[in-house]
Amino acid sequence: MNEIVRGIVAFLLWPGLISAVLLAWFYLWLGRKVTARLQGRQGPPFFQPFFDFVKLLGKKMIRPTGINMGLFLGLPLVSLISVLAALALIPAPGSTSISFPGDLIFLLYLLEMPALVDILVGYVSRSVYAQVGAVREALLSLGHNLPFIVAFIALAIQAKSSNLQTIVDMHFSLVQIFAAIALIIAIPARVKANPFSIPNAETEIVAGTHIEYNGPALAILELVHGLEIVALSGLLASLFSGMVTGVLPSLIVYLVVSILVVIFTSLLAASTARVKVQYALGFYWRWGALAAALAVVAAVM
């Protein structure tokens, strides 16, 4: 019984639903504010991402004809639940989540769901722009998943376990550094930020896979996007939060590293143009794979 309560607390409170949604809005605001200041603009007010969400929720939904509405509305929910479950598994400091052997693999699958859902909604929408977006999303996921997954393989080899808590608790070494580099290379493409904003390239394919979405369904997809940022930056931060002892200091490290990841992504996005998908794949298979391979080599040695 105790375990179930702990699981529910992790899913709903920390690091799950409530805290993650608040963090997501904060990170979205931070990213937009940093970008705006770099571009000489004022940027949005602090509550803007929250206002955006509420506004979309209150909109009347336009249902495109000739589309399977079950899939059209169900897929964003699948995406939301997956990313929330992934968040509940993240070994954030002070988390009450249940740790079990192999939870790393479960987490990786859950984190893959938003990309998979984006591909599926692209085809479900039956818009040619959305389909091009879906193809691009699928291609891009072949790129960024290479460093992302291999980095975790390296960590698992080092810890001799596929349990997240064991990985986070292990002694800090070169492996974590290389894995962190591989992860930070993978994150811009995973959150579809510039220069890898390829699947949602506005001037090329309008809104990409989300083109037919509007109102509450779009609100959920946007929320999932924010939650993905929280999950990915949190996952990276949790590698470092094990360095200090005590819940409060490690919590501070966790949040600081997460914020740094968000700022890095915004800086990168503000200083680059969007590249083409072939270029992105080449980049990930060369430099992303190199960082990940170094992590594996360090782990094996």
Place this chain on the structure above:
Amino acid sequence: MPYRIPIGPYHPALEEPYKLQLSCTGETVQAVEIEVGFTLRAIELLAQRRNYVQDIVLVEHVCGICSNVHATAFAMAAEKIAGIQIPDRARYIRTIMGELERLHSHLLWAGIGSEDIGFRSMFMEMYYVRESIMDILEVISGNRVNYGMIAIGGVNRDIPDPKLILPKVQELRKVLENMAIPIFTRNATVKSRTVKIGPLSKQDAIKYGVVGPMARASGVNIDIRQDLPYAAYQDLDFKIVTSEDGDVQARLVVRALEMLESVRLIESALANMPSGPIRIDDPFPTIPAGEATSRVEAPRGEAFYYVASDGSDTPLRVKIRTPSYINIPAIPLLCVGQNLADMPLIQASIDPCVSCTDR
């Protein structure tokens, strides 16, 4: 089996409505069809129903970006028929207005091009510096878009104080030299989107008769300011900018260097501006029967006007040939075999002005 994907008439990559109907296999474009005519206003017809003074205002509305060029070309044609020699000071003011307009047009284009490759920071920067040019134009003419500067026989307003303009123009040169040109030519992500993209060979450029920066970027040495100097260009020692590469990067560089040349022309014109009247004494000169053509280098290339007069206050015929009208048919040539992802930038690289094209 190729699939068809429309870009336009309403699309985030387009400033104005026209349509590219693409046929693609995968992300490679196989064929392109172009449709124009979404914003036809029948200006040529309207011009034949209004008098010359009203027509100056009308032809300014052909384009929202190069409005001054159209008024200049129309006034030049009318002056040619009537044999009017405009005062020297008016020639210099027309040159300064033309070059300021070229600056803001090229900056607008650089912004749109940046936006098309997802480089939003550069878009913001370009529009920020463009704003200072718009301010200068407003100081001179009182207007930001349709300046109302040109009159038959001269210009309507004087430039009283060169000091108002010079610092801002020199500031722009610094921005271009220190920021814009290095970023556009060295940033790896920008280069990956522009180098060897949308190529146009010199032979094709001549065959399709493209004009303006588009032709100059393919190594065709044409510029009305050099070939048939009007206004004060022969006094100012205009230097043409060309490139042999013929890709999007070359079009970027040609336009950037042209902006530097414009800055130099403005500085030189302000320094050497003769004193005297700004227009002839007769505010409403009679245009006798006759016909004339005039050619002006607009920011996008050669703008051609034909005006025929029967001696009344209304022109018998006004024919407008705009540079975008010549350049748009070359788009399929640039696009076929290229990536779908490059379409927005390739179509933007010719700087299509749809409002000019449709007239």
